[in-house]
Amino acid sequence: MADEFSIVGKPLPSVDGEAIVTGSAVYAADIYLPRMLHAKVLKSSPPRFHQENRRNPS
Amino acid sequence: MLRRIQLNVNGETYELDAEPHWTLLKVLRERLGLTGAKPGCLTGDCGACRVIVDGVAVNSCIVYAVRVAGRRISTIEGLVERGRLHPLQEAFIRHGALQCGFCIPGALMSMKALLDRNPTPSVDQVRKALRGNLCRCGSYTSMTQAVLEAAAVLRGALKNGG
Numbered sequence: 001m002a003d004e005f006s007i008v009g010k011p012l013p014s015v016d017g018e019a020i021v022t023g024s025a026v027y028a029a030d031i032y033l034p035r036m037l038h039a040k041v042l043k044s045s046p047p048r049f050h051q052e053n054r055r056n057p058s
Numbered sequence: 059m060l061r062r063i064q065l066n067v068n069g070e071t072y073e074l075d076a077e078p079h080w081t082l083l084k085v086l087r088e089r090l091g092l093t094g095a096k097p098g099c100l101t102g103d104c105g106a107c108r109v110i111v112d113g114v115a116v117n118s119c120i121v122y123a124v125r126v127a128g129r130r131i132s133t134i135e136g137l138v139e140r141g142r143l144h145p146l147q148e149a150f151i152r153h154g155a156l157q158c159g160f161c162i163p164g165a166l167m168s169m170k171a172l173l174d175r176n177p178t179p180s181v182d183q184v185r186k187a188l189r190g191n192l193c194r195c196g197s198y199t200s201m202t203q204a205v206l207e208a209a210a211v212l213r214g215a216l217k218n219g220g
Contacts, residue, residue, distance in 0.1 A: 011154070013151075014151060014154065014156065016159065017150075017151035017156060018143070018147075018151065020156045020159030020162050021134075021137075021143065021146075021147035021150050021151060021156065021159075021162060021163075021166060022094075022134065022135070022137070022138055022143070022147065023092075023093070023094020023095070023133070023134035023135050023163045024094070024135075025159055026093075027096070027160060029093075029096065029097055030087075030093040032088065
């Protein structure tokens with residue numbers, strides 16, 4: 001059954017192989033734009049759920 | 059306080075002003091435009107930022123740029139020679155050792171450093187050398203095969219005077 005397929009189960013050359021191994025592939029982290037903003041997650045401590053449930057230990 | 063330093067990267071000398079606390083990774087990517095080395099963890103754990111300094115593969119995210127001024131630095135961008143892919147690069151493509159590819163520049167630098175100091179690594183030696191490069195896609199097996207093949211190609215090229 002595999003003989004009937006031209007793509008499934010057959011080795012295919014990677015389209016982006018050369019870009020990846022030469023370091024020229026562009027990932028999101030590689031994009032630098034003028035006046036670019038950076039985001040960071042601000043987490044609360046302790047989590048509010050646990051704080052509220054401390055009043056009613058079970 | 060900015061300090062003027064010279065960095066020797068892939069055979070070229072770059073002169074720039076750098077703060078003493080800037081990492082080599084930051085300088086390579088944001089000052090020299092060499093974005094091949096990747097910011098994976100920024101804590102020296104994943105190896106995506108690996109470059110070679112005086113023959114030793116190091117995590118550039120935990121190396122201060124001012125500390126390696128004057129040293130010989132090699133990055134993934136320098137692996138191609140005279141427009142031709144290095145046997146490691148060709149082997150990685152041939153073996154499908156790259157999926158998302160984010161870890162690959164770092165892995166190639168680790169393996170280049172390995173083959174430069176040990177042209178005849180065993181399977182275990184390759185696996186051990188790959189330990190510093192984390193691959194979330196899990197390409198370790200194909201990477202290992204690719205490295206072993208590249209090592210053989212390099213030995214053959216040396217024998218034929220290539």
